[in-house]
Amino acid sequence: MNEVNANASAADVRGASDLAVRMEGVNKWYGEFHALKNIELSVKRGERIVICGPSGSGKSTLIRCINQLETIKTGRIVVDGHDLTAGGRNVDIVRQETGMVFQQFNLFPHMTVLENCTLAPMKVRGVSKAEADKTARKFLERVRIPEQAEKYPAQLSGGQQQRVAIARALCMNPKIMLFDEPTSALDPEMVKEVLDTMIDLAKEGMTMLCVTHEMGFARQVADRVIFMDRGEILEMGTPDEFFANPKNDRLKTFLGQIS
Amino acid sequence: MLIRPFGWNEFWIIVMAAQWTIALSAIAFAGGGIGGLFIALARVSDSKWPRLLATGFIRIFQGTPLLMQLFLVFFGMNIMGFAINPWLAAAVALTLHASAFLGEIWRGCIEAVPPGQREAATALGLRYYNRMRYILLPQASRIAVAPTVGFLVQLIKGTSLAAIIGFTELTRQGQIINNATFSPFMVFGTVAAVYFVLCWPLSVLARRMETRFSRATAR
Numbered sequence: 001m002n003e004v005n006a007n008a009s010a011a012d013v014r015g016a017s018d019l020a021v022r023m024e025g026v027n028k029w030y031g032e033f034h035a036l037k038n039i040e041l042s043v044k045r046g047e048r049i050v051i052c053g054p055s056g057s058g059k060s061t062l063i064r065c066i067n068q069l070e071t072i073k074t075g076r077i078v079v080d081g082h083d084l085t086a087g088g089r090n091v092d093i094v095r096q097e098t099g100m101v102f103q104q105f106n107l108f109p110h111m112t113v114l115e116n117c118t119l120a121p122m123k124v125r126g127v128s129k130a131e132a133d134k135t136a137r138k139f140l141e142r143v144r145i146p147e148q149a150e151k152y153p154a155q156l157s158g159g160q161q162q163r164v165a166i167a168r169a170l171c172m173n174p175k176i177m178l179f180d181e182p183t184s185a186l187d188p189e190m191v192k193e194v195l196d197t198m199i200d201l202a203k204e205g206m207t208m209l210c211v212t213h214e215m216g217f218a219r220q221v222a223d224r225v226i227f228m229d230r231g232e233i234l235e236m237g238t239p240d241e242f243f244a245n246p247k248n249d250r251l252k253t254f255l256g257q258i259s
Numbered sequence: 260m261l262i263r264p265f266g267w268n269e270f271w272i273i274v275m276a277a278q279w280t281i282a283l284s285a286i287a288f289a290g291g292g293i294g295g296l297f298i299a300l301a302r303v304s305d306s307k308w309p310r311l312l313a314t315g316f317i318r319i320f321q322g323t324p325l326l327m328q329l330f331l332v333f334f335g336m337n338i339m340g341f342a343i344n345p346w347l348a349a350a351v352a353l354t355l356h357a358s359a360f361l362g363e364i365w366r367g368c369i370e371a372v373p374p375g376q377r378e379a380a381t382a383l384g385l386r387y388y389n390r391m392r393y394i395l396l397p398q399a400s401r402i403a404v405a406p407t408v409g410f411l412v413q414l415i416k417g418t419s420l421a422a423i424i425g426f427t428e429l430t431r432q433g434q435i436i437n438n439a440t441f442s443p444f445m446v447f448g449t450v451a452a453v454y455f456v457l458c459w460p461l462s463v464l465a466r467r468m469e470t471r472f473s474r475a476t477a478r
Contacts, residue, residue: 067382069378069382092386095382095384098382099382100379100382102375104373104375106378108376108379108398110397110398119385120380120384120385123385123389123393124383124384124389168383169382169383172383
């Protein structure tokens with residue numbers, strides 16, 4: 001990691017201090033399909049970003065590039081001062097420092113809730129079992145399901161599973177949280193409990209990038225809202241200007257459709 | 260040569276020969292289990308060369324008859340100057356055969372685990388070894404039980420080909436007794452019945468385990 005940083009320019013090191021994520025000229029293709037087009041995005045520490053757009057617009061792909069679940073073709077992504085394009089060790093560090101919550105929860109079905117939360121801290125961070133258990137119970141308490149620790153994921157409701165998924169990510173003590181449509185697979189009555197958990201997290205100052213269609217959440221929590229379509233960022237602004245005064249025609253149509 | 264009748268004595272000689280069929284099956288299954296795990300892991304590897312090598316290995320063994328594999332190991336090794344007895348040749352050939360087939364079966368099982376599991380493990384910072392050991396293989400092994408036992412049944416029946424290179428197991432013992440008694444219907448009827456007694460309970464077991472695991476995962 002030291003060697004890699006030594007190669008980075010002085011500007012990178014200074015920039016690293018207040019930027020959580022920086023994407024420069026990022027392009028990605030799936031075969032012929034241009035999934036991300038010249039993405040330029042800087043996210044400050046503690047900033048909450050909501051990304052919206054029609055399906056297939058590239059919003060999930062964008063946040064999946066941040067922990068390199070997807071690789072990019074051209075451009076540069078720097079997360080917390082670690083340049084992902086340099087590959088190798090940096091990718092491991094970035095994955096440890098970013099937590100991710102998925103649309104389909106992706107809890108490990110053969111493990112209890114507690115085991116789901118303690119596996120990565122023990123195997124990746126080398127934390128002792130006792131300490132990992134303690135941390136896990138603390139975060140399960142925070143997402144308000146401490147009593148479910150010994151159960152298996154399939155015994156929980158969707159909302160509870162998603163809260164476990166958030167706790168599991170938090171157990172790694174991440175600096176950045178990525179949410180990929182965390183409420184889209186939930187029954188309507190469970191959306192609120194998950195959003196409330198995310199709002200709590202935002203209040204604590206976590207850096208968050210959320211792909212979501214929950215515009216109420218965006219208004220309440222986001223520092224900036226981004227609209228994407230066909231792989232491009234078409235509009236970006238504070239919730240007030242974004243919702244009250246959208247400039248892009250496709251965004252106007254999109255807002256008209258979802259509200 | 261005197262022709263003797265097929266009696267209890269002959270019956271028991273055939274039944275006792277099943278121990279060699281069982282021994283050969285057990286060795287091939289154990290060896291194939293280890294080999295198959297490596298083949299399966301190589302097939303789902305992130306890097307290209309292990310993947311290509313494992314694919315080539317599987318294609319060769321799936322695309323040629325087991326009998327040719329036995330011949331090639333038995334005669335090939337002898338021609339190359341390694342004196343090899345039928346026992347060892349059969350064990351080596353069946354182990355390679357089982358490695359290829361189990362490798363391919365288990366690759367399918369690993370890939371049948373939903374992709375989100377791998378993504379979630381990766382996003383948590385778990386690397387290849389831990390992802391495999393704690394997330395993918397435990398889930399894949401539940402899926403794998405039934406097809407694996409199913410393959411074991413195929414393997415037991417496949418050991419009968421070792422008779423042709425002169426390894427005295429169930430089938431070969433049957434041939435020997437038949438040469439002495441000329442009662443092919445009784446002799447090979449007995450041989451077939453012994454194979455059935457070995458294989459049928461395994462098929463039942465495979466079905467039971469399948470329902471048990473599907474109940475466990477639906478918990």
